[in-house]
Amino acid sequence: MFDYLEAEKERADQERREILIDYNGVKLHLKAHGGNGYRFVASGGQDGATWSFKKPNTKDKWGIRLSFGSYFMAVHGLGRAKAHVEAVLERLGIQHGPDDISISRADFCVDLLAPGFVLKPDQFVMHSAAGRRDHVTDTEKSVNGKSGRTTSVTIGSSRNRQAIVYDKRAEVIAHSKSYWWGIWNHTLAQIGPDRPLLSPDPAQADANRVIRVEFRAGKDLLKDTWGIRTWAQLFDRFGDLCRQSGQVIRYTQPVPGDSNRARWPDHPLWDAACEAMNDDLAEMRSGADPNPLKAVQREDHINMLFRNVLGTSITLGALMGVGFDDLPATLADLAKRMRAELAKNPDKTAKQLQAAKERYVFIGETDATLQAR
Incomplete structure (x- = not known):
């Protein structure tokens, strides 16, 4: 396999483009370059994973890194991701046992339809050591006459515990991720067939506001705090990890006359996100075709x-x-x-x-x- 990838990478370099490769039925887009210590980087598209391969080295047992995007997880679920990894590795002729997998990051996201929602950074409650980053944009100024709207807030660090709340609708439009309209509208149709469908129409921005609440667990939190490394440990403990994240970081509803934010109740948006986390995280998916x-x-x-x-x-x-x-x-x-x-x-x-x-x-x-x- 290494010899095959080396030859195809040389062809990609000569043609100065990503090329489509097919190794024993596994189709991937191979880049003309490596990165981050990996000799080969290849993508299986949105219905697959991004794979990075090192040159074989007996002194380095961690020779492959892969990741799935949110599209795959929304459409197919975590169980399908695990099955996909195992099927591809088998096709590639790579043998591995349950302890040969090390999960270094896991994210859980909930998209919430929140008409008229205004994200206010000062309503977050978290540990004093947790940093906070706010992103302000004026992209809707021409439509709504607004400027300086906070579109995302990030709490914590990527290596440990992190929570991000952001305007997913605006991000979908900015990056032309049109498939999310189909995923969201499929979910709305399941809730009620008479519900109005979402659209990128600028005039409907406020009524169609979709807010994503995302909990990220980095390497330190997974391995050092929760002892999560293998698939089995992830399926067994990740739900509890996310539930704890929703408790130690909170988005709250201010109480008039009470300046102590720690006593403020959770915002309905936060309640909805945490309620979704209490369901079966292992197989949660939209069900969209x-x-x-x-x-x-x-x-x-x-x-x-x-x-x-x-x-x-x-x-x-x-x-x-x-x-x-x-x-x-x-x-x-x-x-x-x-x-x-x-x-x-x-x-x-x-x-x-x-x-x-x-x-x-x-x-x-x-x-x-x-x-x-």
Whole structure:
């Protein structure tokens, strides 16, 4: 496997791009570079994990690092993540026992529909040694006439215990993570079929506010405090860890006339997040079908690329000095020139087409393909 990855990495470096590799049925996007002490870095897409591999060394038993994103966890759940790891390692020919796994970080997130919610950093109660970082943005100033809105608050450190509360709706829009609308609306439909669906419409920002409450357990908290290292220990103890995090860090509701924040009751948002944590963390997932979510991503890419092609074509027309009435003929002429370029360089075009297909292979696969992999 190392020899295979070494040869493919060299090809990725020569082509100066991520390349699609297939090792015994395991498809990954291999980067042309390593990082953080790992020789190879590869991604299985949103329905897989990000894998990092070291060069084999008998003195270093920890040769692989992997992580799952929130999309995988929301759609598939923790149990599926464990099964995916074991299936991929088997395909790669890598043998391991239960003590050969060391979990270095685990996050638990709850997305809450909170119309009109205003995040106020001073309403957090935590240990005096825990640091707090606030992020303020004015991205909605043009829509709501507001500026200086706090969109996220982070409590604690990444190596130990950390809690983050932030405007997930704004983050989804800023980073074009359109699949979250499908996940959220699937959940809303399960709650009640008559509920209005969420949308990225700026005019609905306040009514569609989605706040994410996220608890992160870093290496020190997992291993040193809770003795969590293996899968079995994670399944057994992580729920208790999260429950404790919701108690030692709190977002509260002020009590008029009482300046002691420690006596303030928990905010309804915090109560809802902690209530979700009391459910079965091991298999909590949205239940949304990943195939329609992939279709949404494909459609978004197609629409974005079409707008880019159209905008570039109009710009070319402007540089060529054509008028509005002449644009249709100009676009037709551009299409003829493109066809001529394809005819002149068929090999180059075929390579470009194949590279594009490889780049988007994971949003073109169905869930059945993932199961087979």
